[in-house]
Amino acid sequence: MQRFERPDRPGPGFRCFVLLLIASAYSQASIKAQDALKDRVDQLIERLGSEDDAQAAKAQEALIKLGDKILPLLPASGNSAGSERAGKRLQEIRKSLDGAGNRSTGAAKVNLTGESLRLSDVMKALQRQTGNTLIDLREQNGQVATNPSIALDLKDRPFLEALDEIAEKAGLSLNYYNAEGAIGYLEGAAMMPDAAKPAPQEKYVAYVDAFRIALNQLLVSRDFATGASTANLRMEFVWEPRLRPLAMKLDTSKIEARDDKGRKITASVSGESMELAIRPENPIVDLNLNLSAPPRDAAKIESLSIETELTLPTKTLSLAVPDITKQDSKAEMGQASMRILEFEADPPVWKVRAELTTPRPAGAENLDSYRESGLAPTVALTKADSARIPLNGGFSVGPGNGPGKLVYELLFVDITGRPEDHGLVVEIPGELKTVPVRWTFQAIPLP
Template sequence: MLASSFVLVCLALAQVTDPPATAPAAADKPVAEKPTAEKPAEKVDLAVQVKELVRKLDSSVQADREAAEKDLVALGSAILPLLPAVSDRTPAEVKNRLTRVRAALLQSAVESTTKTSMITLQGSMLFSKAIAEIGKQSGNSFVDYREQFNQQQPDPTIEIDIQNKPFWEAVDTVLDKAGLTIYNYDEEASAIAYTARGEGAVDRVGRATYSGIFRIEPTRVQATRDLRNPASRTLRLTLDVAWEPRVRPIVLEQPLAEVSATDDAGNPIEIDGSEGNPEVSVEGANAAVEMDYLLKLPPRSVNQVKSLKGKLTAVVLGRVEAFEFENLDKTRASQQQRGGVTVTVDSCRKNDEIYDVQFRVRFDKAANALESHRGWIYNNECYLTAADGSRIENAGLEATLVDTNEVGLSYKFDIGNAKDATGLKFVYKTPAAILKIPVEFELAPIDLP
């Protein structure tokens, strides 16, 4: 339950993807909206290479096994989807080595995911090309929301000199050049919406602090006195907390003991309810939340909150992995493990035209992410595929178990007049890890009303 001194309004949810390597943009070169896909031949070559190295993990020669394990790690986190799942049929030696390889690659992916994207962008170019290039270098998507507000949609030419700057600093710079701002209430999943800036609105650069993939900006300050209780005087500071939408937070935790404030004379300002430890589930499609901090109202002689420091913890979903179970009609108590998650199919039963697949998803460390009010686990992709490659979407689900680190699910599929699930493959996609990211911040002086 949230402490009374801390109000969090959820606005967003974003998907985790690894940021691509950055590359400088030239004004006279065409810019793609998103990173170009790998060539099919390159994918095939990599898949063949991974398959051969995995085969060598079971070699009778120890030196070959060790070399294959080392070579798999050297290929990087891009091969994670190509690694076979560990099951009860996997040889012990291969299982141990695959587990180590996957752990090393997941750690690399985590470090890449939680590290801010660095942007380089120079020259004279249209705003549309500049924002597209930032998207290309960072793996984040942008959407123009001006039409939804019946705003004019000019595409001005802007001069830019950004050299290896953090994502949010680059975004703020480009938006200021074009006279635009961010709209936090859009319905675009995994994207940042921008609109025209309101009349009298100030620049974004210099108003926020950047902490890794997060941007934290004070947006409102209100002083309140209770006329029926003169001792009740509060100062409400509203912060806008945004993140790169390639990342998908599900919970923000704010120990109020980690928050401190001082006035312009260097005196401490008391945090109301400083012993609380509130948290918020992040819902919706946007990439930001509003957070209200309540402080004791300082004397009238105080003109500024000179400093507000804090430390948040963001619980973030890691890289998505696909768990595939072949020959569903014969699948019973079948288990696969990848990274920090294990999926176990317990039973598959047909009831008239509906096929029911019951399974469990267990995380090594769920970090409170599986509590009953977290809805993300029920939005994971789940479907059947037939022998001809056609896809059968699920017709509904129900939870059969909710525990600290484990969830039981029952998915329903309409397979028509088929007698059984012969030839059908069950596919379930879920993040392979749940991460905790510390977010430290210190805000610039805030003028009081």
């Protein structure tokens, strides 16, 4: 008769199973913490509209104590909290947290830690924590929208750095040209069937505040007829989508460069001020820079420092209504206002007509008429989980019922869920400033 004995202690298989359970629980801790914070904020916001002033004041104090990490979780406008009383308290909260409508050019910070975080949860958390919009472009480009698990240890990591790491670990490529005021993501070529992985290349990427600059190409040409030599550098300048700059200038006299022999490298046209074409809805601009090429005995550009100036909204007026289907629902902030005139659903299109009053922002007098056209409001649908859906079907504008009023007809296409579960948020530039951005690349090999 065969005898079975129970082991005195668990075997290796059991121990592995326990470790997997622990890792799985730990991996979701960061995401669950964010969800718990949002639930807490939502509960306190509901109490802001209480007729009991003591209860409302206590909720306001509790929200302020939670700190500036709750700013992305607050309603974009006081009216979305349910009452005028709540709206005033929300404005006081924003002022106390020193974030009332401000668009800091400092990098938005990301905190995500776990051994097995689902990509969908990661992307939602990124948007909640930073206010930047991300769009999954895989299905509309014929790709399978997989949901892999990745390990992350991101603590106060700048948004664009964090996004690069997430994209690399999830096998994604990033698309900055989707014209929706967002960063899109696709399946990376190396992850697609039968795609050969490219050989690893040295990357020249600089992260400065809320900006990412990548040097993608360096070409050297030598004209044997004239003896002129030129080094052409092609760069991508990316910003966090929440910023939406309007103008960018590059003064070639501020370029500092030397080769590995210590010799100075100058711009081909020194003292020139280049104005670059920017489309605020695309968070990227291409930089094409010509330098005098170093002599042939130089092996690399030892150091290259470049400075640009960006004109962008540093303060915004945010207007939001919680339900796009409610006619005559309103939102106000200062001299800016929004009113829902009409909603119509004709699947797959949702049409929202809204009347906006948009004051001219401080600093707009320094923009020419072409650049000033970029001051159009930013529009998005909002969901209960704080996710934003950018305007994706276009819009038209006509005169409103009164001076300074315009009527926008907004089209949203292929939106999932019920219309009444979606709000509308409109962000209007409130103040413009020009800020310098300077970066440096080191040890760039010459071809």
